[in-house]
Amino acid sequence: MTDNRRIFSLNAIPDKPGCVIYWMQRDQRVMDNWALLYAQERALASHQPLAVVFCLVPDFLGATSRHYGFLVRGLEGVAEKLAKFNIPFFLLQGYPQDVLPRFILENEAGLLVTDFNPLRIPMDWRKKIADQVTVPFHEVDAHNIIPSRFISNKDEYAAYTLRKKVDQLLPEFLVEFPALLNHPCLPGGRAVPEIDWTGIRLSAKVDQDVPEVDWVLPGESHASAALGNFIGQRLNAYNSERNIPYSKGQSDLSPYLHFGQLSAQRVALEVMKSTGDPTSKTAFLEELVVRRELADNFCLHNAQYDDFNGFQPWAKKTLNKHRDDEREFLYTVGQFEGSFTHDDLWNAAQKEMVATGKMHGFMRMYWAKKILEWTRSPEEAVAIAVYLNDKYELDGRDPNGYAGIAWAIGGTHDRPWSERKIFGMIRYMNYAGCKRKFNANKYIMGIPQSQIVNPKS
DNA sequence: ATCGGCTCGCGCAA
DNA sequence: TGCGCGAAGCCGAT
Numbered sequence: 001m002t003d004n005r006r007i008f009s010l011n012a013i014p015d016k017p018g019c020v021i022y023w024m025q026r027d028q029r030v031m032d033n034w035a036l037l038y039a040q041e042r043a044l045a046s047h048q049p050l051a052v053v054f055c056l057v058p059d060f061l062g063a064t065s066r067h068y069g070f071l072v073r074g075l076e077g078v079a080e081k082l083a084k085f086n087i088p089f090f091l092l093q094g095y096p097q098d099v100l101p102r103f104i105l106e107n108e109a110g111l112l113v114t115d116f117n118p119l120r121i122p123m124d125w126r127k128k129i130a131d132q133v134t135v136p137f138h139e140v141d142a143h144n145i146i147p148s149r150f151i152s153n154k155d156e157y158a159a160y161t162l163r164k165k166v167d168q169l170l171p172e173f174l175v176e177f178p179a180l181l182n183h184p185c186l187p188g189g190r191a192v193p194e195i196d197w198t199g200i201r202l203s204a205k206v207d208q209d210v211p212e213v214d215w216v217l218p219g220e221s222h223a224s225a226a227l228g229n230f231i232g233q234r235l236n237a238y239n240s241e242r243n244i245p246y247s248k249g250q251s252d253l254s255p256y257l258h259f260g261q262l263s264a265q266r267v268a269l270e271v272m273k274s275t276g277d278p279t280s281k282t283a284f285l286e287e288l289v290v291r292r293e294l295a296d297n298f299c300l301h302n303a304q305y306d307d308f309n310g311f312q313p314w315a316k317k318t319l320n321k322h323r324d325d326e327r328e329f330l331y332t333v334g335q336f337e338g339s340f341t342h343d344d345l346w347n348a349a350q351k352e353m354v355a356t357g358k359m360h361g362f363m364r365m366y367w368a369k370k371i372l373e374w375t376r377s378p379e380e381a382v383a384i385a386v387y388l389n390d391k392y393e394l395d396g397r398d399p400n401g402y403a404g405i406a407w408a409i410g411g412t413h414d415r416p417w418s419e420r421k422i423f424g425m426i427r428y429m430n431y432a433g434c435k436r437k438f439n440a441n442k443y444i445m446g447i448p449q450s451q452i453v454n455p456k457s
Numbered sequence: 458a459t460c461g462g463c464t465c466g467c468g469c470a471a
Numbered sequence: 472t473g474c475g476c477g478a479a480g481c482c483g484a485t
Contacts, residue, residue: 158478159477160467160476287478318464369480415463415464416463416464418463425463427481461483462481462483465477466477468474469473469475
C-alpha cells in the first residue's frame with residue numbers, strides 16, 4: 001500500500017467509477033515509482049484499466065536537443081516496459097491544459113494521478129488541470145524519499161533544520177517498493193497507438209545548438225546499470241574523492257535522478273545495503289537525501305527560488321550594501337557562455353558543462369560565485385547562472401540547480417561570513433582555495449574542447 | 458597542520 | 472534567555 005502521507009488531493013471531487021490514468025511528469029520510470037504503484041493499486045481495487053500518459057510540450061521550457069533527446073529516448077523505454085505489464089502508454093503532444101482534459105473524457109476516466117514537482121510551471125499545469133477536470137486528481141510524491149509536502153510546511157532555514165526531520169522520518173519511508181503487477185485489463189475506449197519515436201525527436205521545435213552527449217545513456221535500464229557501477233566501483237572512495245573534480249569521484253547519477261529515470265529511494269536502499277566505507281556512505285546519503293530534498297523544500301515554499309528576491313533577508317541586505325562596489329572584471333552573458341573570462345579555472349568549468357552536460361559539483365559553487373563577482377548586480381548574476389545551467393546541464397531546470405545557485409550567490413541555507421567587497425557576508429571562494437584542495441591545472445588540462453553555437457550576446 | 462573568529466537566525470533546553 | 476550549530480569559505484595566529 002502506498003503510504004497516504006505521500007498523496008495530496010489537488011481537488012475535492014469524490015471517487016467515481018472509470019479507468020485510472022497516471023499523468024507521468026517528473027518520474028519517468030516504470031520501476032520504483034510510487035505514483036504508478038498507487039495508480040495501479042486504485043485501479044485493481046475497483047477492477048478498472050490503467051493507462052499512463054505523458055504530455056510532450058512543444059517547446060519544453062527552453063530545453064535543448066540535449067535534454068529533449070534524453071527525455072524522449074527515456075520515454076521510449078518506459079512505453080516498452082509498461083507494455084510488458086499490460087499497461088498502455090500514450091504520448092500527447094501539446095500543453096497539458098489543452099490535451100489532457102479531453103483525453104480524460106474520451107477514456108471515461110474515474111481517477112487522475114500525477115507525480116510531484118515543486119517548480120512553478122508544472123505547479124501551474126496541475127492547477128489548470130485541477131480546475132478543468134471532473135474526476136478526483138491525486139498527486140503522489142514519487143521523487144522524494146520523505147514526501148516534500150509532508151516533511152515540512154515551510155521554507156527550511158538551513159540543512160540542519162531539515163536534517164533532524166529526515167533522521168527522524170527516514171526509517172518510516174525508506175522501505176522496499178512493492179512489485180508492479182501485470183495489469184489484468186486494458187482500457188476499452190481507445191486503441192493503444194503506435195508512437196513514431198524517431199519522428200518525434202526529429203520534429204521537435206527545440207534549440208538544436210546543444211548536442212546530445214554519449215557518456216551517459218538515457219533510460220531506466222542504463223540508470224540501473226550506472227547505479228550498480230557507482231556502488232561497485234566508486235562509492236567506497238566517495239568521501240575522499242568527491243571534491244576532486246578530475247577524479248570521477250561523484251556518482252554521476254544526477255541526470256537520471258533529474259528525469260526520474262532512477263528513484264532516489266532505490267539509490268538509498270542499494271547504498272544502505274552495500275558494504276563499504278561507512279563515512280563514504282554517510283557523505284553520499286547526506287547529498288542524496290538531505291541536500292536533494294532540501295532543494296525541493298526550497299522551491300516548494302519559496303516562489304522566488306530563482307530570483308534575488310527569494311534570498312534570506314540578511315543576504316539581501318548585505319548584497320544591497322555592496323551593489324556599488326567596484327568590479328575588477330565585468331563580463332557579458334556571451335563572454336561567460338563562450339568561456340572568455342581571464343580565469344582559466346572558471347573557463348574550464350564552463351567548458352566542461354558545455355561539452356558534457358555535467359559540471360563537477362564542487363566547481364558549480366566556484367562557477368556561480370565568480371559570476372556574482374564579475375557582473376553588475378546579483379540579479380544579473382542569478383539570471384546568467386540560471387540561463388547557462390538550464391541550457392547546458394543535463395540536470396537543468398531542477399530544484400537542485402536553483403537551490404545551488406541561491407546558495408552560491410544568495411547565501412541560501414548557508415551562514416553569513418566576514419564582510420568583503422561585492423559579496424558582503426556571502427561566503428567567498430577563490431582560485432587559491434581551489435588550488436589548495438586539488439591540482440587545478442590537472443582539471444583544466446583534462447577538459448574536452450567544445451564549441452558554442454549561437455551564444456547569447 | 459590545526460584552530461578560532463568571522464555573523465545571523467533557528468530551535469531547543471533551561 | 473542562552474547556547475549550539477550551520478556544505479564545500481578565508482585569514483591570521485599558534
